[in-house]
Amino acid sequence: MVALDTQLLQTFLEVSRLRNFGRAAESLSVSPSTVSARIRQLEAHMGLALFSRGHHRIGLTPAGERMERHARFLLDAWERAYEDTALSERHQRRLVVAGVASLWDIFLQEWLTDIYRAYPALGIRAEESTPLRVVEKLEQNMIDVGFLYDTPRIREVGVEEVATLPLVMVSSRSGQRAEQAVGDGYIRVEWGTAFASVHEGHFPQRLLARGRVNSGRIALNLLLTCGGAAYLPRDIVAPHCREERLFPVEDAPPIELKAYVAYRFHGEHRELIRELLGKLG
Secondary structure (H helix, E strand, O other), rough: OOOHHHHHHHHHHHHHHHOOOHHHHHOOOOOOHHHHHHHHHHHHOOOOOOOEEEOOOOOOOOHHHHHHHHHHHHHHHHHHHHHHHHOOOOOOOEEEEEEEHHHHHHHHHHHHHHHHHHHOOOOEEEEEOOOHHHHHHHHHOOOEEEEOOOOOOOOOEEEEEEEEEEEEEOOOOOOOOHHHHHHOOEEEEEOOHHHHHHHHHHHOOOOOOOEEEEHHHHHHHHHOOOOOEEEEEHHHHHHHHHOOEEEEEOOOOOEEEEEEEEEEEOOOOHHHHHHHOOOOO
């Protein structure tokens, strides 16, 4: 079995992300020749070509595409092993939490701040992630707790509803009707499959939104700076409505969003997680 240097995997993932050796070298603060040498070394270890090299652009080979997923898993596992070992010297327990971006905006940041202050002996790692990555990390036991909008079906992972979040449509224009608001200038926020289903039911004939984002924070900033309309959490837009920077679209139906937490039934931190979840809300 060949032992791989984690630097090789990190370099592979950066080249995979940027599709450019020079930009990957700049991102990693090394020379382009170092990046090329690391990729050649990794390909020699694997006995496979991981990148197809064209005149103007490089891409992943089928082997490289498969390797990308495993490289992320290996680096995550190594980082977790290192943190578990190192943190055990200074902290009694450690917790890894991941959540989709907009939930951090709505309530997870406040919850994290509260437990960070209240549990000084607890080592905490917090991540903002996509729904798919939250589910993958739960499946691979790379995180202890995941927060998301949909209910994943993973063996020995329990899912509980932790919040109901009312979404309202707001617009940068006063007096706008819903039919107008979902037209030109509408910003579609990807709140998950449950939201998408309800939204389609209310607006089956809407135009394809010019802007599509997966973060309420991004949508709010676009509305405030460029104008338009979007479905956003009521509590987040309330101050802007009071200042008349945004306006409720009165005939747009509110949509309730459910937030869920997922964690392993028999994980080592189960009781701690239950205790910490009690501090939500």
